[in-house]
Amino acid sequence: MSEIKFLLNGGNISVNIDPTMRLLDVLRDILGLTGPKEGCGEGECGACSVLVDHKLVNSCIMPAGNVAGHEVLTIEGFxxxxxxxxxxxxxxxxxxxxxxxxxxxxxxxxxxxxxxxxxxxxxxxxxxxxxxxxxxxxxxxxxxxxxxxxxxxxxxx
The missing domain is CATH 1.10.150.120 ([2Fe-2S]-binding domain)
Incomplete structure (x- = not known):
C-alpha cells in the first residue's frame, strides 16, 4: 500500500492504495465517482475515459499510481x-x-x-x-x- 496524492476534479486527494490498482476502481469503488464506466476492461471502448492533465485516458488500464502528482478530471468534475x-x-x-x-x-x-x-x-x-x-x-x-x-x-x- 502507498499513499497516492493527486488533484481530482479541482481538489487535492490522498488515497492509501496498491499503486497497481486500476484508476477506474479507485474512482468508482473508493471515491464513489460512477461517471467512468466499466465497459470492456481492456482500454478499447472508452466508457471509462477520464482526463489526466487534459489528455484523454482509459482509466481501466491505467494504474492509479501513475496519477500521483497529476490532475484527473472526471465527468463529475467537468x-x-x-x-x-x-x-x-x-x-x-x-x-x-x-x-x-x-x-x-x-x-x-x-x-x-x-x-x-x-x-x-x-x-x-x-x-x-x-x-x-x-x-x-x-x-x-x-x-x-x-x-x-x-x-x-x-x-x-
Missing part, C-alpha cells in the same frame, strides 16, 4: 463547467444521447479535442472520438454535436 453545458446541450440537441453509457467518455473526448483544436473539422472530430464506442446513437449525431458545441461555444476553448 459537469460544473460552462464548456460541459455547451457540450451537453449540443449532444441533447443533436440526438447524440440515447442510453447514456458512452456519453461521459464521449463528452470528455470532445473536451480534450476542443482544448487542442477549438474549431475542428469532421476528420479531427472522428479521430478524437475513435477510441470511444457507441452502440445506440450513431457517430454522425455525435460528430454534429461536437461541431455545434465548437461553433456555439466559440471562445470557451
Amino acid at each position: 459537469s460544473g463547467e460552462m464548456r460541459y453545458k455547451k457540450l451537453a446541450d449540443a449532444f441533447a440537441g443533436a440526438g447524440a444521447v440515447q442510453c447514456g453509457f458512452c456519453t461521459p467518455g464521449m463528452i470528455l473526448a470532445a473536451e480534450a479535442l476542443l482544448n487542442k483544436v477549438p474549431h475542428p473539422d469532421e476528420s479531427q472530430i472522428r479521430r478524437a472520438i475513435s477510441g470511444n464506442l457507441c452502440r445506440c446513437t450513431g457517430y454522425n449525431m455525435i460528430v454534429q454535436a461536437i461541431r455545434t458545441a465548437a461553433r456555439e461555444g466559440a471562445g470557451l476553448w
